[in-house]
Structure formats: C-alpha cells, structure tokens
Amino acid sequence: GAVVSQHPSWVICKSGTSVKIECRSLDFQATTMFWYRQFPKQSLMLMATSNEGSKATYEQGVEKDKFLINHASLTLSTLTVTSAHPEDSSFYICSARVRGGEAFFGQGTRLTVV
C-alpha cells in the first residue's frame, strides 16, 4: 500500500514555543492531506484538510492562527503548532487518501508541551 511518513514521531517543547510536524506521501502524490488530533483513549478528531497550493480548510473550533498548515507540494504537508501550551499536548496524525480510496496514516507525532 501507499506510504505516508510523519516526522518527528515525538517532540517535547517548552510552553510558548512553536513546533513543526511534517507529513510526506512517499510513493504517491496527495493533493489533499488531513490532520487529526487524538487525545488519550479518544477518537481521531479532524482538525483540518490540507490542500496543495491553496489554503487549508479548518474544522469548526480549530484555531487556524494557532495550527498553521502549509501544503506547498504534492508530497508534503506541514502542521505548525504555534505558541504551544500544555493543553496542546496530544497525538497528532496525518493521512492521505489515494483517489478517494483507502486512507493511509502517518506514524503520528506525540507532542508534549512542558
């Protein structure tokens, strides 16, 4: 199957700093990628849809100025958590679908803000 690679797999940062997470489709081109957040023992909540060459579409309640998404190429989308605070600590995971079919997920990034 298709491969989606996410980096880093875990990161610890200080409160008030920014963290960038990368999501790459390794063997296919993804015009659209999706960013999810998953709190412990909870489901995957869609944060935003990343569109190559255009602005991301954010779900209701997600602050677009806090979670910056850039999708500058067909194989790379980035999520930047700006001015991170402890409540932003979570498991962030990206995915891409191949022509409306199966969704492939990155490994996920565990963010801990101290």
Next chain:
Amino acid sequence: GENVEQHPSTLSVQEGDSAVIKCTYSDSASNYFPWYKQELGKRPQLIIDIRSNVGEKKDQRIAVTLNKTAKHFSLHITETQPEDSAVYFCAASWWAAGNKLTFGGGTRVLVKP
C-alpha cells in the same frame, strides 16, 4: 456534517468467540465505510472497508455489513485471538465532503486467552 456513533465503547470476549461492533451514521450521502485497528501509540491500520453499493464484505475472520436504509454498519470478527486486542474505529465519508473521514468514538476490544 457527518456524525458517526460507535458501540460498544469497550468489549471483552473470550478467545475463540465472536466480536461485533456497530456504527451508525447520519449523512445518507456517505458512501465509503472503512474500519481501522489501532494499537497503542501506533497509526490506524485499515482492516476492511465497504462501499455503499455493497451490502456485505468478508475477508477471512473479518466481515462488514452495511444497511443503507437504516444507516448503520457493523464489524464482525470471528474466532477471536489475543492479537485482535486493540482499539477499533469505524468511519464514514463521501466525495463531496472532500473525502474526509469522520470517525466513530472507538471500541476497545480485549480478547481474553
């Protein structure tokens, strides 16, 4: 938007028994229904999916059924094994919603040896 409800939230079964997880969805336009298995700290892995033009699909010990009229679909795992222990998520999507997946709340399955 789409809303997906999943039940039960936890399920404990004896090894060899069957496990059934049920999901309902709200948007009648949804036409793609995948099931994912997620182990602790890992990425979700697709185990089976079904499209709205099919009522049932089977892959070895795993089967999914879809009732479009009632807007619900179910995952059936037969002859459960300890390695089936994980969290299972159902999801729904349709192309006009940008192909985004809406997930159910998840079911934590524990298979007791």
